[in-house]
Amino acid sequence: QxxxxxxxxxxxxxxxxxxxxxxxxxxxxxxxxxxxxxYSRKGPELLMYTYSSGNKEDGRFTAQVDKSSKYISLFIRxxxxxDSATYLCAMRSNQFYFGTxxxxxxIP
Amino acid sequence: xxxxxxHPSWVICKSGTSVKIECRSxxxxxxxxxxxxxxxxxxxxxxxxxxEGSKATYEQGVEKDKFLINHASLTLSTLTVxxxxxxxxxxxxxxxxxxxxxxxxxxxGTRLTVT
Numbered sequence: 001q002x003x004x005x006x007x008x009x010x011x012x013x014x015x016x017x018x019x020x021x022x023x024x025x026x027x028x029x030x031x032x033x034x035x036x037x038x039y040s041r042k043g044p045e046l047l048m049y050t051y052s053s054g055n056k057e058d059g060r061f062t063a064q065v066d067k068s069s070k071y072i073s074l075f076i077r078x079x080x081x082x083d084s085a086t087y088l089c090a091m092r093s094n095q096f097y098f099g100t101x102x103x104x105x106x107i108p
Numbered sequence: 109x110x111x112x113x114x115h116p117s118w119v120i121c122k123s124g125t126s127v128k129i130e131c132r133s134x135x136x137x138x139x140x141x142x143x144x145x146x147x148x149x150x151x152x153x154x155x156x157x158x159x160e161g162s163k164a165t166y167e168q169g170v171e172k173d174k175f176l177i178n179h180a181s182l183t184l185s186t187l188t189v190x191x192x193x194x195x196x197x198x199x200x201x202x203x204x205x206x207x208x209x210x211x212x213x214x215x216x217g218t219r220l221t222v223t
């Protein structure tokens with residue numbers, strides 16, 4: 001079983017839709033959770049960084065962590081074509097673990 | 109803040125030559141830097157972890173004599189791909205962490221093509 005599971009998609013939504021991206025994990029030692037956005041041929045860009053269960057909001061982005069279910073989510077409200085990218089979840093205990101990424105396309 | 113600069117962004121080299129990739133933390137001191145390799149439609153594969161002033165720790169299966177890592181200062185780490193072969197063609201990405209438990213900040217990657 002992989003440490004981190006993420007549906008690779010691809011996911012295609014119309015502009016303005018709410019996007020939900022998810023990851024599950026198996027290691028209960030994970031304490032810090034991150035979401036990165038990666039445009040084609042670029043490095044990952046940190047979007048959200050959370051610790052412990054609960055929600056964290058930053059503009060149109062909301063990160064949600066449910067440690068009891070070992071499940072994290074990233075919600076994007078009012079999605080824009082510029083949100084089209086691959087989204088990577090990441091988490092850490094004593095080292096970092098990454099999901100495979102979900103490819104998102106927002107259609108104008 | 110937390111900007112990581114990686115150079116070059118792309119490089120083409122001939123088989124048998126060496127290529128050096130630089131990774132700099134521009135506005136923070138990075139106690140730890142990480143080097144990743146990414147294949148198309150796959151996640152990041154950790155190659156090695158480097159701490160300033162000490163030898164890098166390589167992941168299993170990564171040849172340390174082929175992928176030389178130097179972390180000479182708190183703002184600079186370099187990866188040298190020695191005697192490059194076509195199978196070394198890939199997207200290499202560095203990342204840096206200011207301290208524990210800060211998140212990782214990534215450079216923009218280097219696309220290496222070995223002909």
